Amino acid sequence: MTYNLIMKIIERITYMNQLKSVKNTPDIKVITGIRRSGKSKLMDMFSESLEQEEKANVVRVKLNLKKFQNLQNANNLYDYVEKSYIKGKTNYLLIDEVQMCNGFEEAISSIHEEELFDIYLTGSNAFLLSSDLATLFGGRVFEISMFPFSFSEYLKYYPTKDIDTAFDDYFVRGGMSGSYAYRTNKDATKYVGEVFKTTIVRDIVQKYRIENEDLLLMLANFMMDSIGSQLSIRNIASKLTSSTYTTNDKTVGSYLNYLCKSFLFYPIARYDIKGKKYLESDKKYYLADLSFRYSELGTRYADYGHLYENMVAIELLRRGYEVYVGQLYKKEIDFVVRKKGMIQYIQVSDDISSKETFQREISPLLAIRDAYPKMIIARTKHPEMQQEGIRIIDIARWLSNTAEENGSQV
Numbered sequence: 001m002t003y004n005l006i007m008k009i010i011e012r013i014t015y016m017n018q019l020k021s022v023k024n025t026p027d028i029k030v031i032t033g034i035r036r037s038g039k040s041k042l043m044d045m046f047s048e049s050l051e052q053e054e055k056a057n058v059v060r061v062k063l064n065l066k067k068f069q070n071l072q073n074a075n076n077l078y079d080y081v082e083k084s085y086i087k088g089k090t091n092y093l094l095i096d097e098v099q100m101c102n103g104f105e106e107a108i109s110s111i112h113e114e115e116l117f118d119i120y121l122t123g124s125n126a127f128l129l130s131s132d133l134a135t136l137f138g139g140r141v142f143e144i145s146m147f148p149f150s151f152s153e154y155l156k157y158y159p160t161k162d163i164d165t166a167f168d169d170y171f172v173r174g175g176m177s178g179s180y181a182y183r184t185n186k187d188a189t190k191y192v193g194e195v196f197k198t199t200i201v202r203d204i205v206q207k208y209r210i211e212n213e214d215l216l217l218m219l220a221n222f223m224m225d226s227i228g229s230q231l232s233i234r235n236i237a238s239k240l241t242s243s244t245y246t247t248n249d250k251t252v253g254s255y256l257n258y259l260c261k262s263f264l265f266y267p268i269a270r271y272d273i274k275g276k277k278y279l280e281s282d283k284k285y286y287l288a289d290l291s292f293r294y295s296e297l298g299t300r301y302a303d304y305g306h307l308y309e310n311m312v313a314i315e316l317l318r319r320g321y322e323v324y325v326g327q328l329y330k331k332e333i334d335f336v337v338r339k340k341g342m343i344q345y346i347q348v349s350d351d352i353s354s355k356e357t358f359q360r361e362i363s364p365l366l367a368i369r370d371a372y373p374k375m376i377i378a379r380t381k382h383p384e385m386q387q388e389g390i391r392i393i394d395i396a397r398w399l400s401n402t403a404e405e406n407g408s409q410v
Helices: 013-021 039-053 066-071 074-084 104-114 130-136 151-157 163-173 177-181 185-208 213-225 233-240 249-261 290-297 304-318 355-366 395-400
Strands: 028-033 057-062 091-096 118-121 141-146 265-272 277-287 322-328 331-339 342-348 374-378 385-387 390-394
Touching: 013 039, 013 141, 028 039, 039 057, 039 091, 057 066, 057 074, 066 074, 074 104, 104 118, 151 163, 151 395, 163 185, 163 290, 163 395, 177 185, 185 213, 185 249, 185 290, 213 233, 213 249, 213 277, 213 290, 233 249, 249 265, 265 304, 277 290, 277 304, 290 304, 304 322, 304 331, 304 342, 304 374, 304 395, 331 355, 342 355, 355 374, 355 390, 374 395, 390 395
Parallel strands: 028 118, 028 141, 057 091, 091 118, 265 322, 342 374, 374 390
Antiparallel strands: 265 277, 322 331, 331 342, 385 390
């Protein structure tokens, strides 16, 4: 595929709708997500819509730009915002990289208490987490979780009727839209690698004052190489201990927590289907975007079924589902998902063309005795079908559908 140097702007409709749905609510809105996932661009689009549709007064501050450098002081930021208020209009405050303002908590809290502005924030995830802000601002925070481009968004960026070839490209290229400015996969992969090392890892090292950056990178690479595996902290620590490095459960647990707080990985807990209870041990961890795996590990062998599982997990989170790894007796159901009181069970596989593989994937679903919907997502390259009431759908076609198009089902 040929890639264009000029970046297209794709309206991220789902996120725009989320922002519009919480306009003028009393909470401070915080957009979270992995670095370079498009949070600032989303704020730009939202700002434009507010100005055009409402003729509102939008105070837009990008603290990473030199023109706003003097606002990296809490008093200066407060004074600037206060002077920008226009009586008789709806006033919105949109700030990027808010953590770059020394003492921003005090300034934002005061602005919020005065109830003159509807406030929206983004920032470096290691420094600015909605959970941290909820503590600072007494729980008055509403989080909007943002992910890299979905496959359906990728298809808007690169329109094509050949969905299967597009899926193969997306599988490697991923959803980090900044990489789309590069003509070759090699250059795009280099860009993603630089995002990983110079922004995500740097943020973590600075925020938590990590001394052993090499160990952090080793852990991240190990997790990328173990996608789809149930992992305990103890098991990870033993795998990373070598003649060169010695680590322990506490250090590994802390580092892994930092990687998750940066939104590089998403932990998924297990759910006992028979006992209908949540299990804390041996979570699975899914990568925010597979492009990071390719940038760090190259074409190292991986189980395609597990990588597809990663794509499905992130898409389910993107669509707003609660996601769990299911357990029924000694059998595993890849995902148990919940939304608006509806539960669904999902198996993910690479190739189910052989009778043996198909039976292995469908048998755990058939063993579930309740009437909730069940589905197998696999690389079939065929139209959707059903077997004993279980939906069987090709992963490319499932990913290309939006949550709205899927209605009440996944």
